[in-house]
Amino acid sequence: MSLDSSPLLCSILLLAGGRGQRMGGRDKGLLPWHGQPLIAHLHRLTRPLTDDLIISCNRNRDIYAPYADQLVSDDSADFPGPLAGIRAGLAAARHEHLLILPCDVPHIDAHLLAELRATAQRNPLVPLMVRHGEFWEPLICIIPTGLRNAVERAWETGERSPRKLFMQLGGVGLECPANDPRFANLNTPELLHPGLGVSE
Numbered sequence: 001m002s003l004d005s006s007p008l009l010c011s012i013l014l015l016a017g018g019r020g021q022r023m024g025g026r027d028k029g030l031l032p033w034h035g036q037p038l039i040a041h042l043h044r045l046t047r048p049l050t051d052d053l054i055i056s057c058n059r060n061r062d063i064y065a066p067y068a069d070q071l072v073s074d075d076s077a078d079f080p081g082p083l084a085g086i087r088a089g090l091a092a093a094r095h096e097h098l099l100i101l102p103c104d105v106p107h108i109d110a111h112l113l114a115e116l117r118a119t120a121q122r123n124p125l126v127p128l129m130v131r132h133g134e135f136w137e138p139l140i141c142i143i144p145t146g147l148r149n150a151v152e153r154a155w156e157t158g159e160r161s162p163r164k165l166f167m168q169l170g171g172v173g174l175e176c177p178a179n180d181p182r183f184a185n186l187n188t189p190e191l192l193h194p195g196l197g198v199s200e
Helices: 038-051 061-067 082-092 110-122 145-156 162-168
Strands: 011-015 055-056 070-072 097-101 130-132 135-144 170-175
Touching: 011 038, 011 082, 038 055, 038 097, 038 110, 055 061, 055 082, 061 070, 061 135, 070 082, 082 097, 082 135, 082 145, 082 162, 097 110, 097 162, 110 130, 110 135, 110 170, 145 162, 162 170
Parallel strands: 011 055, 011 097, 055 070, 130 170
Antiparallel strands: 097 135, 130 135
16 A cells, blocks of 8 residues: 555645744745745645645745745744744644645655655644654644644743644654755755855
8 A cells, every 4th residue: 555545634834934044034935946946846745735735924925825725924023933833824724634844845755745644644643743863853744733722822831842842742753764865954055055055
């Protein structure tokens, strides 16, 4: 049986709402990579998997709109971190699970997403995060939308770490190889465009 023969129905959230601090304040999801904005690469990968594609963005909504079924924004203006975008995505999601990806991992592939969905289907009540070696990737995850109230309660008590919160909620890991190149975060200009610093 193939990994995708019984796929978990998910809303999908692409996180593009950050401050872009390591990119000089530029909107990271719109930076070019291989001739297209980063968000376009994630859109191409995820669009066939859902009828509820959500982008969390805090600026340039008109540019992001064609890539999504819904746009969400943080409920405060001070870029409080990725958990704010996750909260907004959970509140908007139409399905019982929310697959979350950051906009700066264009090497993620369809096989990984199929593995995530299949593993989440076997663990339907808890958050599922990617784990490679000693590293957890809490922003590459699937979370049941039924946990949205628990996420809100944690937020109200001051929790801002997705990893800590997901572990508190019984999170489990999808084990992947250490140093898996699919999880390379292209979150600095040097990583996005090595060498000459221009679009590849």
